[in-house]
Amino acid sequence: MPSTRFDVAIVGGGLVGASLAIALDRIGRSVALVEAAPAGAPPAVFDERNLSFAEATVHGLRALGVLQHLRAPAGAIRRIHVSRVGDFGRVVLDAAEHGRETFGQVVVARDFGLALEARLNECTHVTRFRPMRFEGTSMGEGVRVLHLRDGDGNASEIEAQLLVGADGTRSGVREALHIGAEEHDFQQTLFVARVRAEQAPDGTAYERFGPNGPTALLPRGDGHFGVVHGVPREEADVVAALNEAAWLERLQSAFGWRVGRLLSSGARSAYPIVQVVAKALIAQRAVIVGNAAQTLHPIGAQGFNLGLRDALTLAELIEAGGDPGDAGLLAEHARRRADDRERTLEFSGGLARLTANEGEATRPLRSLGFGAVQHLPALRAQLVGGALGYRGDVPRLCRGEA
Template identity: 35%
Template structure:
C-alpha cells in the first residue's frame, strides 16, 4: 500500500519499514518531523523477513521505549508474555544461575512477543500518524547525497519516483544493499553455526520462566509464550540443523529433550522448524554523507541473551531524540555535527553488547583446559552475589549507559504550536 500526505522535501527518509524502521517512523512523527518510510516487501508476504514466525524477547528497557512511543498498551494486550525469571545452566555441569525480576523491582525482566504481532502494532501506529508517508512495496534503487540534501530513486508499483530529504536512515537489515552503495565499511564474520527456531508445549505451567541452556552443540534458549508454550532458539552446527529439520516430530522431541533435560517438563507439539544463518558484524562509521545506519544494518549479534532487536531499538530512541532536538533548534538534520552527536551516543553501547554476546558464546562453547571449571564457578558466583546479578541485569535489560528520553518511558516533545 501507499499512503502519501506530505510535500517534499522530507526531514527524514527511512529505507526499511521493518521493526526498526517502523519504530523510528513512529518516533519521528511523535516529535513533529516529516518522514517517509520505504519498505520493499508487503507485511503479509511469505518472504517478509521482519514479520515472520519468529518471536522477539523485548527487554524492560524496550518496554519503556514502546511506552514512550505510546504503543505499549497495544503490545501487552496482544500475545506478549512476561519473562519473570531466567534459569541459566550448562549441560553436564554443576553450576546454575537464577535471575529474577523481583531483585530489580520490576514486574518482568522482559516480554516475549511474536514479530507479526509487534509489526502489526507498529504499522498500525505508523499509518495513523501525521507527518509520515508510507510506500510499500517500494525499493530504493539509487541514492545521491549532496551538500544540502539527499535524493533517492525509488521503484514502486506505480513506477519510479525521486524523493528528497535532509537525512537518509538505512534500516534494511544485515544484507542492506544501500549500505554498500553509500560506501560503508562492513567488518563481518560468520559463525560456524546456525539457529534453529521452533515452538514446543509442555505439560506444566512455565510461570514466566525462561531458560538458557548451554550444550556442547551450542546454547538452547526456551522463552515463555502464551498457553504454556515455549519459543525455542537453538544454536547448532549446520549439519545438525539439517538433521533436526529432517526428523519427524517424535524424533525431534526426543533430541531436544535429551539436550535440555526435564526441568521444563515433557516437550510436545513442536511447531514449524525454521533456520537462519548466524554472523556478527560492525560498521564504521555509523553515519556519513547525510546517511545513518540503524539496527542490523549497523550491527549483527549472536542471538544468545536476545540482545539484537533491543540494541536496534535503542538506536531508534537515541537517533529520534537527537533529530528532534536538532529540529527544534533549526539545525540541518543531515549535518556532520548532528550525526556525530548520534554516533558518540551509540558507539560504546554497540561495542559493549557485541563484546558481551560474542564473549558469552565463546566462553560456553570452547573446550579450553580449565574453562569448564571456570564456567561452573562463574555461574555459581553470579547466582550468589546480588550486586553482580543487578549489574548484569542492568546491561541485559537495556538500563545501562546513557538513557534517552524514550528509554525513560517519556514521549518526545513536539515543537511548540504543533499538534498531532
C-alpha cells in the same frame, strides 16, 4: 518525475525502521518510509520468532503507542535461568529481588508486526513508498537524493535531509555509503518454533548452553514456550528434516526436564547466524541503525533491544530541532551509541564463544563464573542492568520518561 522532499527518509520497514518512523511522526517530522514489501504483505521479519523485550524496550514501545496495539498477550519474564551442559553451577536472576515485577516481555514477531502496522496507520507525517527498492543515493544541496524503483520497474527519486539505513544485515544503504563491515560466521543455524510442555510457563526464561550452541525456552503469553535451538551448520538440513517426535526428542536431550516432557511443536524456521558489525554508524547526511549497524548472535536476546535504542537515541536528538542531517547531530548520535553498542557486542559475542568452547581448561572457569555471578552483587547488578536494557547512554523514552 519531480522529487518529493522529507526531513528523514528511512529505508527498511522492519522492526527498527517502523519504530523509528513512529518516533519521528510523534515529534512532527516528515518521514518517507521506503519498504520492499507491498501493502498488505508484512516484511519477512514478522514471522514466528520470539522477541524478548527488555524493560527499557517495553518503556520505549509503550511511549510510542505500539504495545497498546498488541492483540495477543505478551509473556512476562520474571526470572532468567542460565546453565550449561556439563558445568557445575547456574545463574538465576529474579526480577522481584531487584524491585521489579518483570525483566521484560516475550512477544511473537508476527504479533509485534501487526501492532507496528496498526500504529503506522495512525501516523500523519509518514509517507510510505511500497513496494519500493532502494537503488542508491547521491548528494543534493543540503539533502540526500534516494534513487528508487517500484514493483513495475519505474524509477523515481525522493529527497531527505537525512537518510537512515534500517534495511537489515545485508544493507543496501550501508553498501551505497561505502561503509565496510566486519563479519564472523558462528557456523551455527538457529531453529525457532513454538512448543507445548507438561508444565506451563511460569515467567522463567531458560537459556541452556551446549557445545553446539544455545537452547532457550521463553515464556509466551499463549501458554506455550518459544524455543530457540542452535545446531552446527552442517547438521541444519538433517534437523530441518526431522519429524515432530524426533525434533522434540532432540530438544529434550539438549534442554533437559525443567519444564517436564515436551509434548508438541509448531513449524520450525531456520536462521544461519553470522555477526556483522559496521565499521562506522554515520556518513554525510546518513546514519545506519539496527541490524544494518550491527547484527548480533541472538544469544541473550540483545539484537532488537539494541536496535531500538539506536532508533530512539536518533529520534531524541532530532527532537531538539534543526537540521536532522546536521554533521554535529550525527556525530553526537555516534558518540552516544558507542558505549552501549560496544558493551552489548562484547557481551553477546563473548558469551557465544565462551559457552560453545568445549576445552577442559574453560570448564572450571565457567563453573567458577556461574558461582561468582550467583553470589557477587556487583556482577549480578551488571547482568541485571543488561537484561533490563540499561547499558550506556539510554534514550529518554527507554527510561520511561515520555
